[in-house]
Amino acid sequence: MLFDIHTHAFHPKIARKAVEHLNRAYNLACEGDGTIAHLLEQESAVGIEKMVLLCAATTPSQVIPANNYAMELQRSHPEHVIAFGTFHPEYARWEEELERLERNNIRGIKLHPDFQGFRLDDPRLMPILDACQDRFILLFHVGSRRPLAECPSTPYMVARLAAAFPRLTIVAAHFGGYRMWEHTLKGLPPSENLWCDTSSTSPYASPELLKALLAHFPRERLLFGTDWPLYSPDKEIRRFQEKSGLSDSRMADLMGNALHLFA
Incomplete structure (x- = not known):
């Protein structure tokens, strides 16, 4: 079974505005x-x-509606969708x-400190993360184009x-450090409770860097992700495989690793 571990789909009423926001935020x-219809297609x-x-609640007042929509997607597309909720400190x-x-x-639960306006080391998060142990998968957006000292x-x-x-x-998105992968290689060692997804890396990383990231983590702890709607699955698969040099069988293994995460 093939998985895409990192996607976003928005309520039809806000999908257009959400995509416009992403275009501005990431200059693409x-x-x-x-x-959801286009994603499934x-x-x-x-x-x-x-x-x-x-999903991610950018304010505390968005926690309930964001999670309601996640539950709605989970109920309406159970054969294809694994919806993650969110919270705010x-x-x-x-x-x-x-x-x-x-x-x-x-x-699972997604946290995006950049968009949600807090730091991942915020003391208010600690009791919540403790309560999530043995209960939820936590997927964190990690990294930024900002200097390291300013990155949340x-x-x-x-x-x-x-x-x-x-x-x-823990799933560390974007190979554990969007646009700061040198710090991933220096500061994020493999551990028993850590997985990394590959999303939003291949458009920016050189083949040498991508191969170094792949070698840094156990191959069974890497999860394929597109960051849709930023990137389409067909283009991302092609670009990732070309840059990484993975064989068809290794690429299939990468895209199937999430089966073990959810086992």
């Missing part, structure tokens, strides 16, 4: 329209059967919300969290 032209065309859908009733996510079969989510922070919460299953 998204290859998807942001809707593009993934199916390349044989991807399961996709993880991610300023949302006071987080314990109740974790229980609600659990009751509704939400298996760094490979070093992820390494400290992995050590502090050994029973917390």
Whole structure:
């Protein structure tokens, strides 16, 4: 079974605005329209059967509606979608919300410190992460084009969290450090509770850097992700395989590793 571990789909009422925001934020032209229908169409065309859908609440007031939409997508497309919920450190009733996510079969949670406006080492997060141990997969956006000192989510922070919460299953997005992969190689060692996804790396990394990142982590702990709607599955698969030099069988293994994550 082939997986895309890193995708985003938005409510039809806001999909266009969300894509426009992504275009501005990342200075690109998204290859998807942001809707679940287009995502399913593009993934199916390349044989991807399961996709993880991610959301992030940029304010505490968005926690409930964001999670409601995640639950709706999980219920309406159970054969293809694994929806992740979200939380915000300023949302006071987080314990109740974790229980609600659990009751509704939400298996993971996405945090995007850049967009959500906090640091990944924020002390307010620590009791929440502790409560997520043995219960949820936590997928963190990691990295930034900003200087390391100004980045709210760094490979070093992820390494400290992995050590502090050994029973917390962590997925570090973007090979553990979007646009700061030299720090991934220096500051994010492999660990038993750490996985990395490959999203939003191949458009920027040289073949040499991509091969170094692949060699840095155990191959079974790497997860294929497109960051759709930023990049389409067909183009991302082709670009990633060309730059990495992976054989067809190794590429298939990479795209199937998430089966073990969700086992």
